[in-house]
Each structure stands twice: as C-alpha cells, then as structure tokens.
Amino acid sequence: MLRRFTTTSILAREEKVGKMATIAQAIRMALHVGETKLGVTDIFGEDVGPPLGGVFTATQGLTKTWNSPLDERGIIGAAMGIALAGDRCVAEIQFCDYIYNTIDLLKLAGNACWASNGDWNLPMTVMTPVGSGIRGAIYHSHSFDATATHIPGWKIVMPSNALDAYGLLIACMKDPNPTMYLKPKALLRVKGEDLIPGEPENEKELRDRIDAPLGDRTQWKPKWPEGLTDFTIELGKGKIVKPGKQVTVVSYGRTLPIAKQVAQELEAQEGISAEVIDLRTLWPYDWAMISESIKKTRRAVFINEDTEVSNFGEHLLRRAVEEHFYDLVARPRLLAGAFLPGVGLADPLEAASVPQADSIRDLIREVAKEAA
Amino acid sequence: MKSHLKVAARTASASPERSKGNQDNVTQLKSNDSKARISPEVLTRIHDVMVKSRVLEERLIKMYKQSDGYFWIGGPGEEAFNVPLGLQVKKGEGKDYDYLHLHYRSSAIVLAMGAEPIGSIRQMKNVATDPYSGGRNFSNHYSIRKWNIVPISSTIETQYASAIGTAIAQKRHGGTGITIVNGGDAGTAEGEFASCLIWASRPINPLPILIIVTNNSYGISTPSEGQHGEKQISDRARAFGIESRTINGNDVEESYQAIQEAMDYIRKERKPFFIEARVSRLYGHSSASGANFVGGEADPLVLFEKKLEESKVMTRKQMDELRDRYTQEFLDMAKQVKQEPMPDASTIYDYVYFGQRGKGW
Ligand SMILES: Cc1ncc(C[n+]2csc(CCOP(=O)(O)OP(=O)(O)O)c2C)c(N)n1
Numbered sequence A: 001m002l003r004r005f006t007t008t009s010i011l012a013r014e015e016k017v018g019k020m021a022t023i024a025q026a027i028r029m030a031l032h033v034g035e036t037k038l039g040v041t042d043i044f045g046e047d048v049g050p051p052l053g054g055v056f057t058a059t060q061g062l063t064k065t066w067n068s069p070l071d072e073r074g075i076i077g078a079a080m081g082i083a084l085a086g087d088r089c090v091a092e093i094q095f096c097d098y099i100y101n102t103i104d105l106l107k108l109a110g111n112a113c114w115a116s117n118g119d120w121n122l123p124m125t126v127m128t129p130v131g132s133g134i135r136g137a138i139y140h141s142h143s144f145d146a147t148a149t150h151i152p153g154w155k156i157v158m159p160s161n162a163l164d165a166y167g168l169l170i171a172c173m174k175d176p177n178p179t180m181y182l183k184p185k186a187l188l189r190v191k192g193e194d195l196i197p198g199e200p201e202n203e204k205e206l207r208d209r210i211d212a213p214l215g216d217r218t219q220w221k222p223k224w225p226e227g228l229t230d231f232t233i234e235l236g237k238g239k240i241v242k243p244g245k246q247v248t249v250v251s252y253g254r255t256l257p258i259a260k261q262v263a264q265e266l267e268a269q270e271g272i273s274a275e276v277i278d279l280r281t282l283w284p285y286d287w288a289m290i291s292e293s294i295k296k297t298r299r300a301v302f303i304n305e306d307t308e309v310s311n312f313g314e315h316l317l318r319r320a321v322e323e324h325f326y327d328l329v330a331r332p333r334l335l336a337g338a339f340l341p342g343v344g345l346a347d348p349l350e351a352a353s354v355p356q357a358d359s360i361r362d363l364i365r366e367v368a369k370e371a372a
Numbered sequence B: 001m002k003s004h005l006k007v008a009a010r011t012a013s014a015s016p017e018r019s020k021g022n023q024d025n026v027t028q029l030k031s032n033d034s035k036a037r038i039s040p041e042v043l044t045r046i047h048d049v050m051v052k053s054r055v056l057e058e059r060l061i062k063m064y065k066q067s068d069g070y071f072w073i074g075g076p077g078e079e080a081f082n083v084p085l086g087l088q089v090k091k092g093e094g095k096d097y098d099y100l101h102l103h104y105r106s107s108a109i110v111l112a113m114g115a116e117p118i119g120s121i122r123q124m125k126n127v128a129t130d131p132y133s134g135g136r137n138f139s140n141h142y143s144i145r146k147w148n149i150v151p152i153s154s155t156i157e158t159q160y161a162s163a164i165g166t167a168i169a170q171k172r173h174g175g176t177g178i179t180i181v182n183g184g185d186a187g188t189a190e191g192e193f194a195s196c197l198i199w200a201s202r203p204i205n206p207l208p209i210l211i212i213v214t215n216n217s218y219g220i221s222t223p224s225e226g227q228h229g230e231k232q233i234s235d236r237a238r239a240f241g242i243e244s245r246t247i248n249g250n251d252v253e254e255s256y257q258a259i260q261e262a263m264d265y266i267r268k269e270r271k272p273f274f275i276e277a278r279v280s281r282l283y284g285h286s287s288a289s290g291a292n293f294v295g296g297e298a299d300p301l302v303l304f305e306k307k308l309e310e311s312k313v314m315t316r317k318q319m320d321e322l323r324d325r326y327t328q329e330f331l332d333m334a335k336q337v338k339q340e341p342m343p344d345a346s347t348i349y350d351y352v353y354f355g356q357r358g359k360g361w
C-alpha cells in the first residue's frame, strides 16, 4: 500500500543555512543513541512510531517508538508512570498547542520529587514542537516557554541549531528529572553549521542513511552513522554565539538565529557591537553568563516569541533590573510576541504578531544608541 | 474450627468465556466450586488492621479538632475493602512488585502493607519527621518508594493516568507484578479515568492494571445519582472489554475474594481488571465538612465484628481490648509527635530536583 504523508511534506520545508544535519535529523540521531546507549525504553506519542515517524520526521527509523492513542493527558500520565517504574522515556506532544490540557499532569511530574521530600524522581523527557514560522495559523503556532518555565521541577531546553539539538537531547535523556525539550518548528529543517560528532561529512550521505523514503517504508531501515556518541551539552549552560561590547541580546529558539544575523549585519554596516547569547536551557538558566555580559555591555535586550505578558523574558528583565540597576546605562527591553489569543495565518498578521528581523534590528539599534 | 468465613480458592486460569468480557462475567467469576476458607489467623489479622486504621483515623480527626493539624481527609468506612487489598499486595520495590497509585482514603491499605501508624500522625501534624512529605502535604498523602507507593496527590483522578505508565513498564518486564489504582466515584467523570480504560485495553498492548473505584455515592456534597447516568461505574469498563464487577466493599469476605480473583487474573493474564466497590463514608468528606460521624451508613467494622463474634473467631472482649490498646498507643504517639520539630524554613527549596538541597539558582 502506498501512502502519502501530506502533513510531513507540507510542514517539513527544507531550508538551507549550513551544510550539516538538520535539527530534525539531529533529534533522530540523538534518540538513536538514547535507545541504544542510554537505556531509553519508550519513544512515543501520536504518530511517533511507524509508519509516519513523527509529523516532523524526528522519530523515523527508531526501534523503541510506538503510536499512542490520541490522548495528551494519557501520554503525559504514561510517561510519568514509565519514569516512576524506573524506565526512561521520551514522550512527544505532537504540537505544543495541544499540551495545554496536560498542565495539571506536568505540574505533578514537576512536583513528585519535592512533594515526596526527595523520595521519588521522574526521569522522563517530553518533547514538543513550538512557535510560529511555518504558517501554522492559530493552532500550530503557539509558544510554550512562558508556561513551561512557570512549572517548577522541570528542566527546560530549546535548541536553535542541530548540534545543540543533539547535545541537549542527550543531556535530557541522561537527567534524573523531568525534562522538557521545546523544538522550534521553524528551525527543524534548517541545516546545521557544525558537525555533530560521528555525523558523516557529506550531508547527502546522511540523508540517504537516515531519512525514510516517501511512500511505502515497510521494508526500509536506517543505516545509522556508526560513530555517533553521547556528546552532551550540559543543561543550564548558555552560549555566546556572537561576542560584542555594546549591548547584550538574550534569546533562544526561532528568534536566536535571526538575532545573531541581525547583530552581525549591525556590526558590519553600522558599527554596533551586540553580544548575542543563546540561552539554550531556559530552566535552570545561565544567569552567570547573562550577568557577566550585562556588566560588560551595560545594556540588555531579551527576545522570544511567546506572548509578552508574564513572559519568561520578563523574569530575566526583572532580574537584570534588580541586580544590575546601577550597571545599566539604558532601559533594558523585552521584545516578545503580541499578547493575542493566537498567531493569525495571513503573512502580515503573523509578521506583526511575533518578532521578526526588522523589529529585532530596530530594538537592538535603539537600545545600543539610547543616551546613557 | 468449623466456623471460618468462606472465600473462593484461587481461581484457575481464565476461561474463554471470561476473556470475552461478556455481560455475565460477574456471575461467572462469583460461581466457583472450590471454596476455600480464610483462616482464623488471617481473619484476625484483617480485623486487627481494620481496627488499627479506624482508630488511627479517629486519632487524626481528634488531632484536627484539637488544632494539631490543619486538615483531615481519610478513609474510615473503606476498611473492609482496603485491608484485604493491602494484605494481598505484592510488596516491594521495582517492577517485580505491585505499584500503587492511590488517593487520600487509602490509610487502611498502607497500614495493611505494614506502614507505621506514627508516620500518619507525623504527617497530620506536618512535622519534619513526616516520612511521606516532610511536613509539606496533607494527611493521608503517602509516598513510600521502597514499596512502590507513588506519591499521593490531592488532584482527583490523575493517578489513573500515571498508572498507565507503570503498567506499561511491568508488561514489558514480565513477571507477576501489577499496577493498582484507586479513587472515588465522582472522580470518574474526569478525563484520566477514560484515559486509563482506553490505555489499559489497547488491543496492541493490554495492561496488567487493577482499576479500582471505591464508590461512596458522593463527591463532597454532590450525590452521584444526579450526575451519573451510567447504571454502574463498572459498566464503563465493560464497554472496553475489561473484566469488571461491582461488589459490596463493606463485606470483608466478598472484598477479599474479589481482589484475590482479580489479582490472580491480572498476574497471570497480564490484562486489566476493574472493581467497583460500594463503600461507606463514615466521617463525611473531610474536615472541611466537620469530620463528624455520620449516621445512616453501614459500618464495615461493626458488620465484620458481628460476624467474627458469631463465628467465634474473636470475642467481644478481645475486640474491645484491641481497640483500647490502639487508642492508647496512638494517643501516646500523638503526644510524642507534638514535641517533634516543624520543618526548617531553610529547606523549602530542597528536592525541587532529585538529590538537590538548597535553592540552586
Ligand atoms: C481535579 C480536582 N478537582 C477538584 C478537587 C476538589 N475535590 C477534592 S475531593 C473531591 C470529590 C471527590 O469525590 P470522589 O471522586 O467520589 O472521591 P471521594 O472523596 O468521595 O472518595 C473534589 C471535588 C480536586 N482535589 N481535584
């Protein structure tokens, strides 16, 4: 039987930045290491197993994958129980837009250790695609970082490139606590610039090895690169992706590569020197790195695309004000998504709802130039 | 002795009719030729734990009324079902043993498994020595990892979701360990209840779960009859092909037998079984509704003691002495616990993450 996986082909547009693995491929390879070397017993969720292997192809070709009923609360509950039994799972919520009905259970997963005064721990990872950028309309564009960072007991990551996607997922699978892996949808098909340890240098070879064919894949088996390792990016560590002197820019996920590129252009064209930090782990976050940078630049901008009210960037902003009030020479700012019920579909609506290159550029320039 | 109470012997492996989950499965399970007797030792043991847990709950209520605790909720009225359940748990840590996803009326189960009553008293008084939450949680919110008792949460019905996962792990692991989940009747309106039925009965991977609902006919103040159109809650399980029955949870032998048969079936077949136990709620919902003894509900302990006396397993005097002994013991424990320290304010951040002490960010 020949099947066409329309969801995949619509959503999974291939984009080029670097020449290496995409984030989707990096996730797949990390999960392969997880199930073969790190004791991952279950990778599951809606359409996660064969034949589809995930609506973004991130779980193709793995052996521990299986399809669950269409029941997000059941998925989180199952993940909690698997973790309570000492097995190790990666559960997927197909889109974070549909994770909201599980918040009760996410709270519970996050409090089981604390509520039992350290008796129990839940080694589980939940991964879910987040954010705008694929013309996802109202129910495929939500962000989840503001809500996720409001749930204590979880460690929360959000990669912006394939190498980090790999190393952070490995770290999540090794952690004894609940970990939340937010996948920026808009970046899943972006090719990385850095080689993942063990990744073939030729990206066509990688595709031939690990991308499932369209159509019938019942006979298909991936040929995993042999040299893949448990390359780990420590949770809680940010990364300076562009050093600078005049203004600190803290971001993560979809807006990070935009901020980086804008900062490079501003430096080349206008001589504005911005330091861009990829936070990578949202909780626990790398305050030491942010703090050092602010002490140096004395100006700060926080950027993400979740709605601006009770936004995680607001927390960072508050801390920047409280701890660096006398270091700062200009008002620190937050650039985030408009406080709206959703992201509208039409191009002008989406562009006006979440940060874009123009708004990011304008704000960095404004803060850099504001009179001290 | 000739006057032992009767219970069914361990059932033989499930017959083909039984695994069809048809309408008659309740009667089929009940009709069993080979009746065995519960030995006087076991009857006395059951009685002992029933009294112990009743007296403990009454002590907790007194503590609440004397301001030695902020809130009481517990299980007086469920002992005839919960003690036989706790005594038949395969107790231990890890997938070879039973996992328990319980709610706040489960003291008798936990005592039957061997928990020390002083732990409940410490939790009631929210002292630092509270073994289940270090003074963080309400009374009867147990957590005992070494016995697979996962943390009890106040959130109604969420335990039916996490039960899915331990059962998945146990199914894969093999052996005879099962997952046990319990909760009340009103909570079955929540989504997690449906989730549990769906996931337990997936044709691709049926799960070894004993799904229990203790039906006391109320959710706090709301009678179930106005909210629930299903004739019996157990009918809902039947719709998924899950072996299912409604029993009188105020009757020790009926409960013991039903639990034994259900556990035998699940341990062997690695499939779910559903028990709806009709029980009493003898002190109302919680301290929020006064925690006073309510008349008009059958008291399983009174019923059982009557039978024990009639069948000459125990005398009234023995039973009274037992009650007096526990009453005095728990009073002494409560006095002792009053002297124990409250948790230190500096510990609030401890264990947000596993093994972590202090704030950490
Ligand atoms: C999700 C949730 N909703 C509401 C409550 C408040 N609440 C606590 S107990 C209860 C009634 C539960 O009734 P039932 O499930 O029949 O159990 P019972 O207390 O009768 O044993 C309610 C509404 C809660 N704890 N959790």
Ligand SMILES: [Mg+2]
Residues within 6 Å of the ligand: B184, B185, B186, B214, B215, B216, B217, B218, B219, B220
């Ligand atoms: Mg009830």
